[in-house]
Amino acid sequence: MNDYNPISALIIFFGIAILLFLLFRPTKGWFWLLQKNFKSNEKVIIEDILKQLYHFENSGNKVDTRTLVEVLNFKNKRIVEAIKKMSINDLVYFDKDALKLTEEGHEYALRIIRVHRLWERYLADKTGFHKNEWHDRAERMEHKLSHDETNKLASQLGNPKFDPHGDPIPTKTGKIADIEGVELPRLPVNSIARITHIEDEPEVIYKQILAENIHIGSLLKVVENNNTRIVFHSEGEEFVLAPIVASNLTVLPIEKEVVIEENIARLSGLQENEMAEIIGISKESRGESRRRLLDLGFVKGSKIKIDLLNPLGEPHAYLVKGTSIALRKDQASKILIKKSEHAD
Amino acid sequence: MQTKVVKSACETCAHFNAEGLKKLGIHAENFDFVVALAGNPNTGKSTVFNALTGLRQHTGNWPGKTVTRAEGGFQYNEQKYKLVDLPGTYSLLSTSTDEEVARDFLLFGRPDVTVIVADANRLERNLNLVLQILEITDKAVLCLNLMDEAKRNSIVIDQRVLAKDLGIPVVATSARYKEGIPELIQTISEVANGTIVCKPHRIKNVSPNIEKAVKKLSKEIEKEFPGIANSRWIAFRLLEGDSQIIEALKTGELV
Amino acid sequence: MSKKNIEHIIELSNELRWQIGDDFHDNLTEGIYADAANIVRDSVQTEKGKKRFRLDSKIDKIVTSKTFGFPIMFLILGVVLWLTIIGANYPSSMLANLLLDTIHPALKSGASNIGMPWWLDGFLIDGVYLAVAWVIAVMLPPMAIFFPMFTLLEDFGYLPRVAFNLDNLFKKSGAHGKQALTMSMGFGCNAAGIVATRIIDSPRERLIAIITNNFSLCNGRWPTQILIATIFIGAVVPSSFSSVAALLSVIGIAVLGMAFMFLTSWGLSKTVLKGEVSTFNLELPPYRPPRFWRTLYTSLIDRTLIVLWRAIVFAAPAGAVIWLICNIHVSGDVSIAAWLIDSFDGFGWLLGLNGVILLAYIVAIPANEIVIPTILMLTVLATGMSGGEGAGVMFELDSISATGDVLRAGGWTLLTAINLMLFSLLHNPCSTTIYTIYKETKSAKWTAVASILPVILGFIVTFLVAQIWRLF
Numbered sequence A: 001m002n003d004y005n006p007i008s009a010l011i012i013f014f015g016i017a018i019l020l021f022l023l024f025r026p027t028k029g030w031f032w033l034l035q036k037n038f039k040s041n042e043k044v045i046i047e048d049i050l051k052q053l054y055h056f057e058n059s060g061n062k063v064d065t066r067t068l069v070e071v072l073n074f075k076n077k078r079i080v081e082a083i084k085k086m087s088i089n090d091l092v093y094f095d096k097d098a099l100k101l102t103e104e105g106h107e108y109a110l111r112i113i114r115v116h117r118l119w120e121r122y123l124a125d126k127t128g129f130h131k132n133e134w135h136d137r138a139e140r141m142e143h144k145l146s147h148d149e150t151n152k153l154a155s156q157l158g159n160p161k162f163d164p165h166g167d168p169i170p171t172k173t174g175k176i177a178d179i180e181g182v183e184l185p186r187l188p189v190n191s192i193a194r195i196t197h198i199e200d201e202p203e204v205i206y207k208q209i210l211a212e213n214i215h216i217g218s219l220l221k222v223v224e225n226n227n228t229r230i231v232f233h234s235e236g237e238e239f240v241l242a243p244i245v246a247s248n249l250t251v252l253p254i255e256k257e258v259v260i261e262e263n264i265a266r267l268s269g270l271q272e273n274e275m276a277e278i279i280g281i282s283k284e285s286r287g288e289s290r291r292r293l294l295d296l297g298f299v300k301g302s303k304i305k306i307d308l309l310n311p312l313g314e315p316h317a318y319l320v321k322g323t324s325i326a327l328r329k330d331q332a333s334k335i336l337i338k339k340s341e342h343a344d
Numbered sequence B: 001m002q003t004k005v006v007k008s009a010c011e012t013c014a015h016f017n018a019e020g021l022k023k024l025g026i027h028a029e030n031f032d033f034v035v036a037l038a039g040n041p042n043t044g045k046s047t048v049f050n051a052l053t054g055l056r057q058h059t060g061n062w063p064g065k066t067v068t069r070a071e072g073g074f075q076y077n078e079q080k081y082k083l084v085d086l087p088g089t090y091s092l093l094s095t096s097t098d099e100e101v102a103r104d105f106l107l108f109g110r111p112d113v114t115v116i117v118a119d120a121n122r123l124e125r126n127l128n129l130v131l132q133i134l135e136i137t138d139k140a141v142l143c144l145n146l147m148d149e150a151k152r153n154s155i156v157i158d159q160r161v162l163a164k165d166l167g168i169p170v171v172a173t174s175a176r177y178k179e180g181i182p183e184l185i186q187t188i189s190e191v192a193n194g195t196i197v198c199k200p201h202r203i204k205n206v207s208p209n210i211e212k213a214v215k216k217l218s219k220e221i222e223k224e225f226p227g228i229a230n231s232r233w234i235a236f237r238l239l240e241g242d243s244q245i246i247e248a249l250k251t252g253e254l255v
Numbered sequence C: 001m002s003k004k005n006i007e008h009i010i011e012l013s014n015e016l017r018w019q020i021g022d023d024f025h026d027n028l029t030e031g032i033y034a035d036a037a038n039i040v041r042d043s044v045q046t047e048k049g050k051k052r053f054r055l056d057s058k059i060d061k062i063v064t065s066k067t068f069g070f071p072i073m074f075l076i077l078g079v080v081l082w083l084t085i086i087g088a089n090y091p092s093s094m095l096a097n098l099l100l101d102t103i104h105p106a107l108k109s110g111a112s113n114i115g116m117p118w119w120l121d122g123f124l125i126d127g128v129y130l131a132v133a134w135v136i137a138v139m140l141p142p143m144a145i146f147f148p149m150f151t152l153l154e155d156f157g158y159l160p161r162v163a164f165n166l167d168n169l170f171k172k173s174g175a176h177g178k179q180a181l182t183m184s185m186g187f188g189c190n191a192a193g194i195v196a197t198r199i200i201d202s203p204r205e206r207l208i209a210i211i212t213n214n215f216s217l218c219n220g221r222w223p224t225q226i227l228i229a230t231i232f233i234g235a236v237v238p239s240s241f242s243s244v245a246a247l248l249s250v251i252g253i254a255v256l257g258m259a260f261m262f263l264t265s266w267g268l269s270k271t272v273l274k275g276e277v278s279t280f281n282l283e284l285p286p287y288r289p290p291r292f293w294r295t296l297y298t299s300l301i302d303r304t305l306i307v308l309w310r311a312i313v314f315a316a317p318a319g320a321v322i323w324l325i326c327n328i329h330v331s332g333d334v335s336i337a338a339w340l341i342d343s344f345d346g347f348g349w350l351l352g353l354n355g356v357i358l359l360a361y362i363v364a365i366p367a368n369e370i371v372i373p374t375i376l377m378l379t380v381l382a383t384g385m386s387g388g389e390g391a392g393v394m395f396e397l398d399s400i401s402a403t404g405d406v407l408r409a410g411g412w413t414l415l416t417a418i419n420l421m422l423f424s425l426l427h428n429p430c431s432t433t434i435y436t437i438y439k440e441t442k443s444a445k446w447t448a449v450a451s452i453l454p455v456i457l458g459f460i461v462t463f464l465v466a467q468i469w470r471l472f
């Protein structure tokens, strides 16, 4: 007590604070790094290899051990060991140099993919995690859920067909639906299509797509398509993408001569004093929040206008079916409207 | 039967027997009927509850004031009614946790009469819930509350037509000023005792492929549970994949 | 009813669901609304052009405007607190006069007349009775003024507008906008605020709302703030400004509480409760003129009953405990209380507080209302000043200046007062609230987090303030 002075007390305090921060800060804290190092076990490696093989085979590519080492984030030695074990257990076999899945391995891989996609669907429907976190979380979860837990999860979610990116979820018995459509860059100018799938790997490209606020399920019309860029209109906005980004979007061309309505916009784009009619809710809005929007009267055909602007920019309050309801911008951007000509 | 249903408020008020009413506060033991108060948030359910029981449930002008269910009672013409005030709900079709209390009570609590409190100023949006409840129960009363405000907003509601369309009695009230409460009590007792027989509206405007699926499924359900009143509702929920309902069906809680 | 048939029904439903696809819910809801529209067309007539009350939307434009929205919010908070501070004085001293100056001596002499042993008389009258009386005198008046006014605002329909205005801040801190509503409920009672979090439908955001509800000054803490601010902060400015200074400092603490609420929400949503808010929707109801007298009356009765009930359930036993720890001796003639105060003193001093305050907060875990009475009583004990009627007696301090004198004699400075106000904002919730948290979360872990986190914050903040204060 005697040698106390406020400065030294403060120094000790901040010393401890900094130490704790270094240890426990999110993801990069030393404690977490250490913990992660101890965790990656053999099962994880085996399952990751199976998944990679499945994806490669699906896209018609051959795989050898070296490619695996490149794409997977594990030490060479551990991968070789894992492959050895897998061939003993009859999950993979070598066809010359190329590594291939056996029937059993194929089934196993589908099971992992089922868990992964179900979990993404779960995250999308039932939790508030941001889209760019879904993949990593599912990546961890796919090694953890047991068979029964998976089936229970599936039935809780209502046995969904597709994950939030539009990828088909394999069924209990290993049935898997097809993704319909082509890559966006293959679409000629002026054609109309619906976005059916947004690929979430590699992460850099996925993040770009997310930043653009492109919604799955929305209609688009290509207005420019060349080697440098692809421009399309959708939901009242214009999007410009580099071809390699655009090729991560799968779209289903619409053959029939549909009229893509002129005044379509997102509710977030509605101005004060404009009147509009709701056309629908984007597929991007899911689960509980979609249901709540419907229950609140944001259904096809409802008239809508801005009732109150927020002093801090969002949420605005919208007048719909006689009641003023406040919605945040990201939700409003998932409600599609058709502006009517005359303001009320 | 139709003539009975379409009873306007004034016909019933003649029958109201003021001497027969006794507010019981929280003392609602040995009751003859359970009456649930359901409705959208902020429509005045708790105000109606207070008017009927003489209790002082908290009310407030914002949606979500009541979050737990409250019970009270009143006695009318020698019969005891237990009244249950529920949190407001927008819908019974969701699985969200904030609406769980109300949803569970309406589905599994099996009230003898369900009083649906609706805001007369916003009838259309309130009907979303009303029509859902009518799929579950055939003993219901629509309490058209906030009539004083509706009058100020120059909204005129033809209660006869409304009652006929919905197939349940409609009572107009201004619960805050205790207007229409006697009529409400009288109507509740008549529905409870079967003097008024309801013929609830069924949801019509569903697309053909869904209607077909619902028909097929509810036929199966009726085969299994003859005489069940809400087979269509169960079919709706099964098609949605509601795991709670699936569970309840397995344990037989629903019938 | 056979299991097999039910399985069959469920299988069939799975099959059909697969065929119908994703749009079932949308279709059904649209169908219901289409029915609703038909019914309404038949039975409802609306006079065109009069859709929404003109006055309503005018008020809305003002209370949510960029320029006036926030000032109005603070103004309203200020006015409510101002009326509370000014209005509570008179009934408070009247009650103190009655309960402490008149009835207490009468009870004492009555007890000695019938020959009650000293320990029973001390235990019952100086312990139990005085604690209850103190709580009633000090807590009841501010509460009976604050809450009716608050209820009026609630009935008018102002609260949802507050939530509307503040939502963006909540969004930025990863929380739900309806947390503004539960926070407001917390101003009344944190336990009630925590039950109110049920309106938040996503579990993560609800948990954040539960954990941070304690940063709303509750029932039992407003009077503490007001009292300490009046005595110490009012004293450093010229007397004509003293109530303004007191008012501003109390508002400052309340706003600081909100700042901590945002900060903690943000911290939680970046770490243990990671995630983003996906859904927020809030219905803004029409304004409704409250039924003024009726609301005042019911809310007054309501508040009075709550305060009285808590006084009896919590303050009475606490009074007994205080009397006991002051009169049971550990070694020689050192009482348990004196011994504890002594051992807490060092740590307390480091935080700019003292052992008395820390001990008082431990004793007062059941109810925040008894913190100040406990502090006074223990201060008298620790300083050995003669002013009370003996060890463990929460004696009467009917005038605020007398209270100030006792505290100053106990070594209190402006720093102690400020840190007490901070610590009163940032410390563990009361036992009722802790129990409610447990009931609502059903998790011992989160209950522990919600209970301990504020104390740690309180330690850190008071520590920093004390060190920086001493630097100058």
Ligand SMILES: Nc1nc2c(ncn2[C@@H]2O[C@H](COP(=O)(O)OP(=O)(O)OP(=O)(O)O)[C@@H](O)[C@H]2O)c(=O)[nH]1
Pocket (backbone or CB within 6 Å): B039, B040, B041, B042, B043, B044, B045, B046, B047, B048, B058, B059, B060, B061, B062, B063, B064, B065, B066, B067, B086, B087, B088, B089, B145, B146, B147, B148, B149, B173, B174, B175, B176, B177, C155, C288
């Ligand atoms: N003018 C008018 N106001 C009413 C009437 N009935 C209720 N209110 C007011 O409407 C508001 C909401 O009433 P509550 O009874 O709390 O509504 P509730 O349906 O219980 O609401 P939740 O519990 O949130 O679902 C309160 O401010 C009442 O005073 C009425 O008939 N006329």
Ligand SMILES: [Mg+2]
Pocket (backbone or CB within 6 Å): B045, B046, B047, B058, B059, B065, B066, B086, B087, B088
């Ligand atoms: Mg209520």
